Amino acid sequence: MSSRSVAQTMLEQLSNFGVEFIFGVPGDATLSLMAALAKQDRIQFIATRHESAAAFMASAYAKSTGKLGVCTATSGPGLANLLNGLADAYSDYAPVLAITGQVPTHKIGTHSKQYVDQQRLVEATVSYTAMVASPKSTIQLLHRAVKTAISQRTVSHLSVPKDLWDQPFYEELVPSSSYLYDQPHPPTPKLDExxxxxxxxxxxxxxxxxxxxxxxxxxxxxxxxxxxxxxxxxxxxxxxxxxxxxxxxxxxxxxxxxxxxxxxxxxxxxxxxxxxxxxxxxxxxxxxxxxxxxxxxxxxxxxxxxxxxxxxxxxxxxxxxxxxxxxxxxxxxxxxxxxxxxLEQLEMERNNAAVPISPAYVYRALETVIDPEAIIALDTGDHTVWFNRTFRMKKQDILFSGTWRTLGFAIPAANAAKLTYPNRQVVAVVGDGGFAMNMAELATIVRYRLDVKIILFNNHSFAMEKNKMEYAGLESFGNDLTNPNFKQLAESFGIAGYRISQPDQVDTMLDEAFQQQGPVLVEIMSSSEPTPLSKVKAVSTT
Structure with a gap:
């Protein structure tokens, strides 16, 4: 029986399990995995600019498809940077597998650079974690990790020491993935009560x-x-x-x-x-x-x-x-x-042509240009609650950080959605705070030629936090943001950019932006006004 390396084994087995993409950032402890990825064509590796974006992409992929999302990073800080995205998947019951490199086996437990007990580090954000300590355990541990992630709709994690990737593996692979998604049928619900x-x-x-x-x-x-x-x-x-x-x-x-x-x-x-x-x-x-x-x-x-x-x-x-x-x-x-x-109150809000521009006024215009079956990736922030209040849905699907509610989710999620559904329109809706946390992922958009439309609300603040502090009788502090010209930033990446500062520009510029082929960023100089019910929540929790 011919041998394959541990890295090749894991990739072939993941492919048999139906994995299409692995999102990640290379590092010293995963170089052999990268080399194995380069020599196969069944799984596409998507290189992100930050590990958190890789985990967000895996989470968004899992949320939108119901299938296993996979991300990878190196030891130490690589894994640490994955944690935010893993927590998002864990909190929203999205099946995700994280595969990370670890320091060589003889350095485990020492003060070696980038060493950390990975199983302890991830335990709050995963349901299963293990280290591959021997080539012979590769398939057994990988199978358990994948089955746990899919059957429990949760996050699993495997760490692989750097010196194990190239070691030979002689066992047979599991040939099929179909049974992984078979769920036991629950008993027939009793309707008598x-x-x-x-x-x-x-x-x-x-x-x-x-x-x-x-x-x-x-x-x-x-x-x-x-x-x-x-x-x-x-x-x-x-x-x-x-x-x-x-x-x-x-x-x-x-x-x-x-x-x-x-x-x-x-x-x-x-x-x-x-x-x-x-x-x-x-x-x-x-x-x-x-x-x-x-x-x-x-x-x-x-x-x-x-x-x-x-x-x-x-x-x-x-x-x-x-x-x-x-x-x-x-x-x-x-x-x-x-x-x-x-409905009458909504119409008043949606037609409020004030300066700075109201989010409700933007969403009114967005409805007319967005595809009825688009995928909308929502970041977390003031713009999110305005979206929920005023945007009138058709057949669009939404991707968002539901329970974890992290900033920085939308751009990676939109990128994952466009890779997964290339024939559907994908729109990311972000605030300036969340966008700045992952704006390097504009490079991912350009690298993989992803036609993503970005609506960016720029109010120079963490508006929700600012408003809640004021409602609670606290002096707003730490909430003001120093922003670049986001339009020019997008253009520096090779992405078409628009900047809207007046209400009478909203309809025409949005229409023009959505007619563009390829990625577009529309920066909107928006107000930081809260929704009427935001004050109710702020006051009730003080």
Whole structure:
């Protein structure tokens, strides 16, 4: 039996497992892995300019495809820089594998440069970590790491000492990947408690999260039968179309006042695929029925009356025929009146042509130029809550840092999305704070010729933090940003740049930018005004 090196073995096995990309930055402890990557063509290596961007790309790839995202870095600081992206994947249940180099085996445990106990370093952001201490354990450990990441939708990590990469491996590979994604089917949910609970409600509401994806028709049918208002978390924006007459918008700082006000009067809540429960905007003692795929995501600390575990669409399809149309007309009327107030308020905000430029005014214009089926990579910041509040979704998909909520996510995520879905329009929406953290990834855009459109809100501040400090009666400190001319920065990378400083430029320049072939950055000199509900959250937490 002919041998292959440990590096070749891992790459061939990952390819058998269906891996398409490895995102990373080379380093001294992974040079042999880089050499092995260069000699094969089944996995494409994507070189980023920072390890955190590599981990963000792996996380975004996993979030958008449901498949395993893989990233790599060298020992010591290489792994340390991966941690932010790994934490994002871990927090959002995205299957990711990190492979890192380690110092040579004879230096492990010493004061050698770049040595750190990697298993201890990563333990808070992974569910499985191991070091390949012998070539013979390569496949066994890799298989376990991949299976853990996929089956538990989590992060796994393997470290490989520098002197092991080139050692020979003689064992057989695992030939197929299909079984890795086979999940045990949960028991058939019992609906005997759910149906009477829902039918007895006089003022029902429905909260949907990311786990409700693909359930639009079922949610609309059940909402109509029950006469329930529908509200959503950011991850569920667009799952139910914006024209649905019982939709009251988002919940939280980027939501509508009407969704929160109506929730306070409800007598029961159906939660579909939503891990997030914004307690500041929700009643404390409302009875809840939750539909959730993972038992670990149940809101046990809330007033949970019953839970249906399994695929949301399958459960809703079984539940809907069992429900009678018993809508409370006065409650439905109240929901529709609240919706009308919300829409009227949105129109005022979206047509506010003030200087500096309002994010709502930009999102109004963005709706007219963006593709209805685009992928939108959202960074974290003030622009995010404005997006949730004012942007009207069509069939777009959103990528964002849901639970970890890190800055710097959007550009790497957009790059991963464009690599994965080259025929779809990809738009990154970022603030100046988050963009500056990973602006070196403009080089990745150019290197791989990625047609990514970037909308950059420049208000020269960490606006959300600035506003919250002021609302809390604190002197704003440390929140002002010294920025370059981002338009010129983009152009220095070879990316088309636009700079918008007046409201009357927004429509024409956005239209022109989106007509461009290739990557474009549009810098918008925007206001730092908060959403109306941001003050509610800030005051309630002080």
């Amino acid at each position: 759910a149906v009477p609970f829902l039918q007895n409600l006089k003022k029902p509401m429905i909260l949907i999260g990311n786990g409700a994806g693909g359930c639009q028709e079922e949610i609309k049918k059940i909402a109509s039968k029950l006469g329930a208002g529908v509200i959503y978390s950011l991850g569920a924006k667009g799952i139910v179309d914006e024209e649905f007459e019982l939709l009251l918008g988002g919940i939280g700082e980027g939501g509508s006042e009407q969704s929160s006000e109506t929730m306070q009067q409800a007598d029961g809540l159906l939660i579909v695929g939503a891990m997030w429960y914004p307690k500041t905007f929700m009643p404390r003692d409302i009875p809840i029925l939750q539909i959730e795929k993972e038992p670990a995501h149940l809101h046990l600390e809330k007033n949970l009356q019953s839970a249906l575990i399994g695929d949301a669409r399958e459960i809703l399809e079984s539940l809907e025929p069992k429900l009678s149309s018993l809508a409370n007309d006065s409650w439905v009327l109240q929901i529709k009146e609240a919706r009308q107030k919300w």
